[in-house]
Amino acid sequence: MPIEVEIRNGDESWESVAPLFKTVWTSIKQNAAWRGVEWANADLRVLLEADGDIACHVGLYFRSVTWNGLKMHIGGIGGVSTHPDFRRRGYASVALNAAIQTMRDRQDAQFVLLFCEPHNEAFYQTRGWHPFAGEVYVDQPEGRILFTAMAPFVFDIKRAPRRGTIDLGGLPW
Numbered sequence: 272m273p274i275e276v277e278i279r280n281g282d283e284s285w286e287s288v289a290p291l292f293k294t295v296w297t298s299i300k301q302n303a304a305w306r307g308v309e310w311a312n313a314d315l316r317v318l319l320e321a322d323g324d325i326a327c328h329v330g331l332y333f334r335s336v337t338w339n340g341l342k343m344h345i346g347g348i349g350g351v352s353t354h355p356d357f358r359r360r361g362y363a364s365v366a367l368n369a370a371i372q373t374m375r376d377r378q379d380a381q382f383v384l385l386f387c388e389p390h391n392e393a394f395y396q397t398r399g400w401h402p403f404a405g406e407v408y409v410d411q412p413e414g415r416i417l418f419t420a421m422a423p424f425v426f427d428i429k430r431a432p433r434r435g436t437i438d439l440g441g442l443p444w
Contacts, residue, residue, distance in 0.1 A: 274362070275320045276369050281313035281330065288316060291325050295352040303388070305420040309411055311442035313350060315373065317366045326357035329366040331373060332444040333380070339435040346374035346428070348385040349444030367398060371426060381430040386421035386443060400424040405435040409443040418443055 279287075313330030320326060332347030348370055353363050374380045384403070387395055392402075403423040408415055415438075425432055 273321075274326070274365070276365060277318050277320070278331075278369065278373055279316050279318055281316050284316045284318065285312075287325060288318070288328050291328055291352055291354055292350070294354060305386075308420055309442055310349065311347075311444045313444070317369045317373070319362050319366045319369075321357055321360075321362070324354070324357075327351075327353045327362040327366045329363075329370045330444060331370055333377070334439060334441060336440055337436075337438040338381075338430075338432055343381045343430075344379040346377070346380040346383040347444040348383055348426075351385075363394075364398060374426075375428060380428050382428050382432055383426040384437070385424050385426075386418070387424050388421055392422065392424070395424050400426050401431070401433060403437070404433055405437065407443075408436070408438040410439070410441050 311332060314333050315331040317329040317331065318325050318327075328350060329348060330350035332349060334345060334347060335342060336345050348367070351363060351367070371383065374383050384407075385395070385400070396402075401424060403425050407418045407423045409418045423437070
């Protein structure tokens with residue numbers, strides 16, 4: 272089965288991704304620890320198409336943040352979703368690899384950050400992601416908060432943060 276991987280503008284591609292999100296997240300969201308979180312919109316999206324359908328999605332985010340008092344640019348990964356009919360075929364790995372390569376190509380991303388539910392931690396760790404054992408602060412409608420809804424993981428590009436404090440200076444992804 273042929274697959275196609277595209278990188279698209281986040282806002283412009285939302286309409287084509289919305290049905291996948293509805294399929295994947297509707298039942299999960301009701302009981303998730305992150306159900307009340309306000310999320311950032313993706314700057315770019317990796318879309319993997321199989322048989323003419325969007326089978327997998329990875330959102331890409333670019334942000335200037337503060338890590339231990341140092342301002343820097345990082346990349347973010349969020350909204351990783353694979354349609355149930357296309358799971359266990361390696362599509363999420365292909366899409367994540369395309370996302371990481373896109374971050375590397377930008378040349379200003381010091382590292383990449385994602386937030387992960389416990390049942391996905393092993394998946395990310397086997398793909399080179401590391402737990403971040405520090406604190407991450409994000410913006411929410413009520414103000415700046417310590418983000419604890421999901422565990423932060425980092426992928427090393429130029430830096431390898433494992434602890435400390437990251438302030439996203441905006442909404443999480």
